[in-house]
Amino acid sequence: xxxxxxxxxxxxxxxxxxxxxxxxxxxxxxxxxxxxxxxxxxxxxxxxxxxxxxxxxxxxxxxxxxxxxxxxxxxxxxxxxxxxxxxxxxxxxxxxxxxxxxxxxxxxxxxxxxxxxxxxxxxxxxxxxxxxxxxxxxxxxxxxxxxxxxxxxxxxxxxxxxxxxxxxxxx
Numbered sequence: 001x002x003x004x005x006x007x008x009x010x011x012x013x014x015x016x017x018x019x020x021x022x023x024x025x026x027x028x029x030x031x032x033x034x035x036x037x038x039x040x041x042x043x044x045x046x047x048x049x050x051x052x053x054x055x056x057x058x059x060x061x062x063x064x065x066x067x068x069x070x071x072x073x074x075x076x077x078x079x080x081x082x083x084x085x086x087x088x089x090x091x092x093x094x095x096x097x098x099x100x101x102x103x104x105x106x107x108x109x110x111x112x113x114x115x116x117x118x119x120x121x122x123x124x125x126x127x128x129x130x131x132x133x134x135x136x137x138x139x140x141x142x143x144x145x146x147x148x149x150x151x152x153x154x155x156x157x158x159x160x161x162x163x164x165x166x167x168x169x170x171x
Contacts, residue, residue, distance in 0.1 A: 001034050002041045003057040008097040008146070017055045017062045017142045020076050023119045032117060035065035036072035042095055043067065049095050051134050053141030056096055064114075064138045068131065075114040080139060081123070082111035088129065091163060091170065092137060092147045101163045102147040103156035106133045 006013055020028065031054065039052045054063040064075045086108040091101045110132045111125040127135065137147060151157050163170050 001030075001037060003034050003038045005038065005042055005052070005095045006056055006058060008148070010096075012055055012058060012060060013096055013141070013146060014144045015055065015060055016144050017053070017060050019062050020115075023076070023115070031059050031061065032063070032074045035059070035063060035074055039065045039067060040072055046095075046098055048093060048098075051138045052095055053138045055144075056141060062142050064135070064142070066134075066138075074117055075112075075122075076117065076119075078112055078114035078135070078139065078142075080110050080136075081113050082109075082125070083107045084109040089152065090133060092133075092150075093160060094137070094147050096146070097148070099160055100148075101158055101160050102150070103152050104147055104150040105152060106136045108132065110135060 038057050043049045052065045062077050092104045113123045
């Protein structure tokens with residue numbers, strides 16, 4: 001079922017998500033399907049969105065939906081196991097405030113471990129910066145942290161329309 005994406009101001013976005021302790025809990029299969037369907041619906045209607053945290057659709061559990069080009073899948077209980085010391089700055093967007101972009105600083109690379117939908121432990125080591133940036137964003141969501149909390153300064157939160165209109169200035 002497609003759920004509503006919670007928007008900036010909803011208290012659930014500021015709540016730390018709970019670990020999934022039982023992969024056989026009755027609602028989990030439906031919640032995983034809802035994450036995938038909601039992400040794909042948002043992508044088709046808005047033209048962006050490679051990832052979504054479960055709490056962004058009202059599921060306060062440590063799960064992240066991703067679509068990196070080969071269809072949607074869900075990471076359960078993800079954890080960052082390594083971060084590079086090197087950082088970089090980028091303009092970040094978010095499904096929970098789709099009209100804004102925020103300039104943030106993220107680590108260039110991370111490694112991540114998670115359980116797949118069948119419960120197997122998967123390790124992604126030395127992820128490229130595009131996936132590293134995305135997963136740092138989604139992991140923040142699971143901890144109740146939003147990109148606006150990581151804005152570099154007061155000039156680093158702007159409307160996406162202005163960013164696009166003035167791309168040379170903001171690049």
